[in-house]
Amino acid sequence: MTGVRLPHARPYRAGKISWLVRPRGVAAGLTGLALIAVLVALSLRIGDFPLSLSEIVASLTGTGGNHFVVVELRLPRALTGVLVGAALGLSGAITQSIARNALASPDILGVTSGASVTVVAVIVGSGSVYGGASGALAGVGIPVAALAGGLIGAVIVYSLAWRRGLDGYRLVLVGVGVAAVFTNVKYWLMTTGDVNDSSRAMVWISGSLNGRGWEHVAPVAYALVVLVPLCLAGTRVLSALRFGDETATGLGVRLNAARAVLLLGAVLLAAVATAAAGPIAFVALAAPQIALRLAGVAQPPLVVSAVTGAVLTSAADLAARSLFAPVELPVGVVTAVLGAPYLIYLLIRARREARS
Amino acid sequence: MTALRPRRRRAGVLAALLTAVLAGAVLSVAIGAKSVPLGDVWHALWSPGGTESDIIVRTLRVPRTALGLLAGVALGVAGALMQGHTRNPLADPGLLGVTQGAAFAMVLAIIAFGVSNLYGYIWFGLAGALVASVGVFAIGSVGGRGGPSPLTLALAGTAVSAFLYALTSGLVLVNEQAMDVFRFWQAGSIAGRGAGVAWQVLPFIAAGLVLSLANAPGLNALSLGEDVARSLGRNVTATRALGITAVTLLTAGAVAACGALAFVGLIVPHLARALSGPDHRWLLPYSGLLGAAALLLADVVGRVVARPGELEAGVVLALIGAPFFVALVRRRKPVRL
Numbered sequence A: 001m002t003g004v005r006l007p008h009a010r011p012y013r014a015g016k017i018s019w020l021v022r023p024r025g026v027a028a029g030l031t032g033l034a035l036i037a038v039l040v041a042l043s044l045r046i047g048d049f050p051l052s053l054s055e056i057v058a059s060l061t062g063t064g065g066n067h068f069v070v071v072e073l074r075l076p077r078a079l080t081g082v083l084v085g086a087a088l089g090l091s092g093a094i095t096q097s098i099a100r101n102a103l104a105s106p107d108i109l110g111v112t113s114g115a116s117v118t119v120v121a122v123i124v125g126s127g128s129v130y131g132g133a134s135g136a137l138a139g140v141g142i143p144v145a146a147l148a149g150g151l152i153g154a155v156i157v158y159s160l161a162w163r164r165g166l167d168g169y170r171l172v173l174v175g176v177g178v179a180a181v182f183t184n185v186k187y188w189l190m191t192t193g194d195v196n197d198s199s200r201a202m203v204w205i206s207g208s209l210n211g212r213g214w215e216h217v218a219p220v221a222y223a224l225v226v227l228v229p230l231c232l233a234g235t236r237v238l239s240a241l242r243f244g245d246e247t248a249t250g251l252g253v254r255l256n257a258a259r260a261v262l263l264l265g266a267v268l269l270a271a272v273a274t275a276a277a278g279p280i281a282f283v284a285l286a287a288p289q290i291a292l293r294l295a296g297v298a299q300p301p302l303v304v305s306a307v308t309g310a311v312l313t314s315a316a317d318l319a320a321r322s323l324f325a326p327v328e329l330p331v332g333v334v335t336a337v338l339g340a341p342y343l344i345y346l347l348i349r350a351r352r353e354a355r356s
Numbered sequence B: 001m002t003a004l005r006p007r008r009r010r011a012g013v014l015a016a017l018l019t020a021v022l023a024g025a026v027l028s029v030a031i032g033a034k035s036v037p038l039g040d041v042w043h044a045l046w047s048p049g050g051t052e053s054d055i056i057v058r059t060l061r062v063p064r065t066a067l068g069l070l071a072g073v074a075l076g077v078a079g080a081l082m083q084g085h086t087r088n089p090l091a092d093p094g095l096l097g098v099t100q101g102a103a104f105a106m107v108l109a110i111i112a113f114g115v116s117n118l119y120g121y122i123w124f125g126l127a128g129a130l131v132a133s134v135g136v137f138a139i140g141s142v143g144g145r146g147g148p149s150p151l152t153l154a155l156a157g158t159a160v161s162a163f164l165y166a167l168t169s170g171l172v173l174v175n176e177q178a179m180d181v182f183r184f185w186q187a188g189s190i191a192g193r194g195a196g197v198a199w200q201v202l203p204f205i206a207a208g209l210v211l212s213l214a215n216a217p218g219l220n221a222l223s224l225g226e227d228v229a230r231s232l233g234r235n236v237t238a239t240r241a242l243g244i245t246a247v248t249l250l251t252a253g254a255v256a257a258c259g260a261l262a263f264v265g266l267i268v269p270h271l272a273r274a275l276s277g278p279d280h281r282w283l284l285p286y287s288g289l290l291g292a293a294a295l296l297l298a299d300v301v302g303r304v305v306a307r308p309g310e311l312e313a314g315v316v317l318a319l320i321g322a323p324f325f326v327a328l329v330r331r332r333k334p335v336r337l
Helices: A023-045 A053-060 A067-099 A111-132 A134-161 A168-192 A195-206 A214-233 A235-241 A245-250 A255-277 A283-295 A302-322 A331-355 B004-030 B038-046 B052-086 B098-112 B118-141 B150-174 B176-187 B194-222 B226-231 B236-258 B264-276 B280-305 B313-331
Strands: A010-014 A017-021
Touching: A017 A023, A023 A053, A023 A067, A023 A283, A023 A302, A053 A067, A067 A168, A067 A214, A067 A235, A067 A255, A067 A283, A067 A302, A111 A134, A111 A168, A111 A195, A111 A255, A134 A168, A134 A255, A134 B313, A168 A195, A168 B176, A168 B264, A168 B313, A195 A331, A195 B150, A195 B176, A214 A235, A214 A255, A214 A302, A235 A245, A235 A255, A245 A255, A283 A302, A283 A331, A283 B150, A302 A331, A331 B118, A331 B150, B004 B038, B004 B052, B004 B264, B004 B280, B038 B052, B052 B150, B052 B194, B052 B236, B052 B264, B052 B280, B098 B118, B098 B150, B098 B176, B098 B236, B118 B150, B118 B194, B118 B236, B150 B176, B194 B226, B194 B236, B194 B280, B226 B236, B264 B280, B264 B313, B280 B313
Parallel strands: none
Antiparallel strands: A010 A017
């Protein structure tokens, strides 16, 4: 983006460590966090069985009669949405920085496409059996298949792209090729089975938070606790990467090691998120692009991207389950409906600003 | 000497690609679910008598081959143009919302207007593709002076595509008939379309090809950067608009008729660029011929491997083409955009 202003960014130092603080980014992040709190509160309130705020507080502290609805049904679903969105936003920000490409997302790392093809194979392959054993298979089988498929996909992309080091451009091209294979096998699988299996597969491919419980919250939360600090430590490397490989090396970045570790982080975040909620469309691609325009920086900021992803996913889930109630849409259908117009608005506004 | 050698090499590559397209066309006419002896095929082409094999060759295989040829050329050229204009290796010809615009319009036609024949879908698909692309270009141009920047276009296109895809998947989830059409459409195929479809999309693709060849020199200048292009006397906005129009016409024609094959146009230009280098005057024809050869051969393979059924051409192309593409990317340094 041309004409970016960096308003009064200030470095803060503590011994050997320094951190650049940009007021606009901090403001965007804090606003996002406040929005998340509001959205979670709303999703605890709204549903087939509307609750008042005091009833929610009562059931959270364990005294109310709606404990089951709030703590076992609505809270885990809301938290899964927040955490999955944050993981996807962060993963997308890292991928776009390493690939130096605004159109890159974990899809090109083989994660989501690998997970999709595995799960569609499981759904179509098990056919009518799935309907009978949906409890066990949907609860354990699908997430495990998704995780395994996502990681296998990433390993394939990673090993094919590695050739005496990892080049961002080659990674993108290899990722395109591998994703094309996975996606088309998925399409083919969808044409082979019964049309009902195709519809069921379509719901999973779109990404859904329906019926997510604490068993879905926990893995994503653990992954975030471990991976977020790791990724934040890489902020400096990612900023240096923007200037090109030679300059980054000149600035003292060990390119291959840094890229490998950061990509691993992005892959794990996307894989865990996909296992929990399916490959929710558009969040990983749009959240970093929205975040960098909100924060007024030239490259996807990691924390703000994660917060943006969380806001987008929770807002989409709230809309998905309340707008057409009692019919519930998959959350992935709504993320793009909400996120795309906003991204378009930001693009138009940026052009207006650049002109004036 | 140095000027002669690349020219001779380029003519050689062009001849090789033409041969490949010809071979693909011959195989596509000769091979199918019912084995027709080559002599009968020849007979059916030049002096048809109304036998069963004559009917198969003339009403099924020839239109299918023609459509494969058209769609392959269209997507190959459109992909090369799109990647040239956006300077992004991830750009496919459907990037400006063309593919998803067509998909949404077709699904809407089924659900809201009760359209149930192929020609009807295709008109809706064409209309949807054109509207989506114009919309993206308008969004990219709003507010700024001069044409839209490639990054703005790409992002606006991605956003609109995602938006339309979301609407489409919402619609097919509530309508089983639409889902049944959509799942075959998204796999991409040139089978069972009939001669009428090829004639239906021919004007769009022909117009797109003429515009894209006219666009090649301008695109070469643009790839030096907008400022340099301007100082060389190029009108950047006009060049950009011409290219986008060409991409839209080509892709709309191909995608409406054959389904979501746009990724042909994602992979083929990278292969063609390895042969041609960055000069678009050569890259565009190479890419078009390579696209046609690849699509025809993939379609033939799809007929043979899953007998008596068929595998969609789009699926075969990905399964064979993508590993080849990955191997190429690994083996040599890619020609950068």
